[in-house]
Amino acid sequence: MAKRVVLTVGTRKGCFLLESGDARRDWQVRGPFCDAWPIYHAAIDPETGTVYASAASEWHGAGVWRSRDLGESWEMSSEGLQYPEGELKLSKVSGVSIAHGKVRVGAEAAGVFESGDGGATWSLVSTLDDQPGRGSWNDPDKQPPGHLGMTAILPHAEEPDRYMIIVQGYGIFETRDGGGSWEPCNTGLRAEWPLEDERVGYCVHKLVRSPADATRYFQQNHCGMHRSDDGGHTWTEVTDGLPTDFGFVAAAHPHDRDSFYVIPLDPGHGRTMPDGAAAVWRTSDAGSTWQRLSSGLPQQNAHIGVLREGLAIDSLDEPGLYFGTSTGQVFASADAGETWDEIASYLPGISSVEVAVVEA
Amino acid sequence: MAELHLPPTLPSLYTDLPRHVDVDAATVAEAIDRLEDRWPGLRDRLCEPGPALRRHINVYVDRERAGLDTTLEPGSRVDVIAAISGG
Numbered sequence: 224m225a226k227r228v229v230l231t232v233g234t235r236k237g238c239f240l241l242e243s244g245d246a247r248r249d250w251q252v253r254g255p256f257c258d259a260w261p262i263y264h265a266a267i268d269p270e271t272g273t274v275y276a277s278a279a280s281e282w283h284g285a286g287v288w289r290s291r292d293l294g295e296s297w298e299m300s301s302e303g304l305q306y307p308e309g310e311l312k313l314s315k316v317s318g319v320s321i322a323h324g325k326v327r328v329g330a331e332a333a334g335v336f337e338s339g340d341g342g343a344t345w346s347l348v349s350t351l352d353d354q355p356g357r358g359s360w361n362d363p364d365k366q367p368p369g370h371l372g373m374t375a376i377l378p379h380a381e382e383p384d385r386y387m388i389i390v391q392g393y394g395i396f397e398t399r400d401g402g403g404s405w406e407p408c409n410t411g412l413r414a415e416w417p418l419e420d421e422r423v424g425y426c427v428h429k430l431v432r433s434p435a436d437a438t439r440y441f442q443q444n445h446c447g448m449h450r451s452d453d454g455g456h457t458w459t460e461v462t463d464g465l466p467t468d469f470g471f472v473a474a475a476h477p478h479d480r481d482s483f484y485v486i487p488l489d490p491g492h493g494r495t496m497p498d499g500a501a502a503v504w505r506t507s508d509a510g511s512t513w514q515r516l517s518s519g520l521p522q523q524n525a526h527i528g529v530l531r532e533g534l535a536i537d538s539l540d541e542p543g544l545y546f547g548t549s550t551g552q553v554f555a556s557a558d559a560g561e562t563w564d565e566i567a568s569y570l571p572g573i574s575s576v577e578v579a580v581v582e583a
Numbered sequence: 584m585a586e587l588h589l590p591p592t593l594p595s596l597y598t599d600l601p602r603h604v605d606v607d608a609a610t611v612a613e614a615i616d617r618l619e620d621r622w623p624g625l626r627d628r629l630c631e632p633g634p635a636l637r638r639h640i641n642v643y644v645d646r647e648r649a650g651l652d653t654t655l656e657p658g659s660r661v662d663v664i665a666a667i668s669g670g
Binding site for chain 2: 281284
């Protein structure tokens with residue numbers, strides 16, 4: 224059966240879909256969808272083909288758009304997607320997670336919401352009330368510009384009630400009972416600032432698990448690249464060999480437990496690729512060594528950045544990689560990162576790229 | 584009956600929602616309730632929990648800045664304005 228590769232691209236001005244055959248050479252762009260609302264993260268449910276896109280309008284609030292027909296028609300719902308009147312106010316929804324028949328989204332202020340009816344209605348699961356750091360991360364005086372709250376949710380491979388979340392600037396927490404209780408998972412991480420509590424205070428930008436080994440995780444942190452061999456509970460830094468310790472993205476090879484990808488950026492205000500030369504870096508030995516992959520990527524005056532959800536990898540035998548920039552370009556590789564093509568050049572600023580392989 | 588004028592960012596979100604709607608309501612809050620009755624979810628686009636008008640949504644009744652509790656007269660014109668911004 225022929226296959227179709229579909230990218231969901233979230234941008235400041237709506238969601239776009241980029242489609243190709245499984246050769247991944249010729250791409251068609253459709254969009255903008257979602258009424259051009261700012262989209263933080265858009266992803267496809269591999270079971271149903273439904274596209275979900277988390278959105279936040281400065282005028283009309285936050286909601287999650289969904290399309291059951293790959294973008295032909297869309298609906299948006301925010302029913303239940305709010306905090307009770309009181310301490311917390313919901314300003315935006317961020318990371319989308321689809322697994323085990325549930326859709327979950329992170330929110331700002333930090334909290335988890337979930338939907339069991341395909342995004343029609345939502346309910347609050349947890350705001351991690353008993354966790355260390357919880358008082359600080361909801362203090363507006365301690366929040367960075369563009370605060371995202373709970374940036375991402377990573378479902379467990381097999382257990383429906385088990386998943387990890389990232390609280391921006393505080394780290395990873397895991398629940399094994401559907402959000403009833405939580406445990407910080409930040410042992411071994413590094414921070415370049417004083418910590419009030421050693422269990423939290425780590426700036427995790429992106430967390431990924433190897434599809435080939437459910438115990439192996441990687442993360443791009445504000446302070447370095449890190450690997451875990453125990454299901455994301457303890458961490459070892461593997462930054463040596465990379466040009467900087469800063470970046471936002473990471474991707475795990477679908478078939479090789481030792482191969483991961485990252486895009487180092489200059490830290491500070493710039494947060495663009497070092498020396499204006501675009502590159503993706505790959506390790507094939509679990510972080511012992513890194514290789515620079517840049518064939519086909521611009522090597523001069525390319526001061527481009529990639530945000531947290533901006534790198535994706537597909538599940539084909541020779542996996543394809545895709546990244547979108549905060550200045551609206553999408554680059555794709557059909558050969559595991561060896562060579563690259565620019566497949567979209569003038570989209571709005573990109574906040575997320577995800578990929579799904581569907582039946583043609 | 585008051586005459587509501589909605590911002591151009593709303594009609595595309597709901598089936599058959601026009602830019603101009605006539606509603607029978609005694610206050611701005613009631614007018615929004617009438618919209619919610621016909622187009623479920625619309626209140627969330629204009630109000631936060633409280634309820635309160637969203638930060639960048641402004642309402643004028645007969646050209647005067649208004650709040651949710653502002654009273655409406657028969658024939659009042661209610662303008663719901665999304666703050667001018669963006670780019």
